[in-house]
Amino acid sequence: METTKPTTKSNVETVQGLYQSFADGDIDAVVDTWAPDIELIESEGLVGSGTFRGVDEILENVFSGLANDWKDVSVVPERYIDGGKSVVALIVWSGTNVRTGKSTKFRGAHVFDFEDGKITRWTSYADSALFNEAHRA
Numbered sequence: 685m686e687t688t689k690p691t692t693k694s695n696v697e698t699v700q701g702l703y704q705s706f707a708d709g710d711i712d713a714v715v716d717t718w719a720p721d722i723e724l725i726e727s728e729g730l731v732g733s734g735t736f737r738g739v740d741e742i743l744e745n746v747f748s749g750l751a752n753d754w755k756d757v758s759v760v761p762e763r764y765i766d767g768g769k770s771v772v773a774l775i776v777w778s779g780t781n782v783r784t785g786k787s788t789k790f791r792g793a794h795v796f797d798f799e800d801g802k803i804t805r806w807t808s809y810a811d812s813a814l815f816n817e818a819h820r821a
Contacts, residue, residue, distance in 0.1 A: 695798045696764050699771045702796075702803075703761050711747060715739055719802035727792075729812040731819050753819075754779040756787075771796045777810060781818040788818040 693701070698717050705713035724742045726733040732749050736742045750757055757779035765772040773796070778789035790811035797805040 692801060694766070695769070695771045695796070695801075696766045698798070698801065698803070699764060699773055699794075699796050700761070703759060703773070706759060711743075715743070717803050718742075718806075719799060719804045722803055723805045725805070725807045727808055727810045727812055729816075730810055731812075731816050733812075750779075753782055755782055756780050762791075769798050771798070777815075779818075784818060784821050786818040786820075788814045790814040 702714055702717045705711075705717075718739060721738060722742065724736045724746060726736070726746065732746070732753075734745070736745050758777070760776045760778075761773045762776060763774040765774075773794045775792050775794060776789065777792050778787070780787040792808065792810040794809070795805075795807040796803050797807075
C-alpha cells in the first residue's frame with residue numbers, strides 16, 4: 685500500500701487563498717496566512733500610508749480604515765509572479781469613498797514575503813493620486 689505525504693500549499697496558492705478570503709469577507713482566514721509579526725507597508729503618499737507591524741496593528745489601522753472609509757472594495761488579482769519566498773500579485777483595486785461618494789479604480793501590486801509558509805511582509809504599491817483623489821470632497 686502506497687502512502688501519500690501531506691501536501692502543503694505553495695506560496696502562490698496561499699496568496700490566491702488570501703484574495704479569495706478577502707473577497708468572501710473572511711478576515712480570519714486572511715489573518716491565518718500571516719505570521720504573528722507580519723509587517724505591512726502601504727505606499728508612501730497614500731492617505732493612511734505607513735508601516736504597520738503585527739496582526740493587531742494591521743487590523744486596527746489598515747483593515748478598519750478600509751472598512752470605515754470605503755465601500756464596495758474589490759481587490760482583483762490579474763497575475764501572480766512566483767519568486768519562491770516572494771510572490772508578486774498584480775492587482776486591480778477599486779472602491780467608493782464613503783465620505784465623498786467618489787469611486788476609484790487603479791492597477792497596483794502587492795509583494796508578499798514568506799517564511800515557513802506564512803506571510804512575514806506585505807508591501808503594497810498603489811496609485812496614490814487616484815486613491816487620494818477619491819478622498820477629496
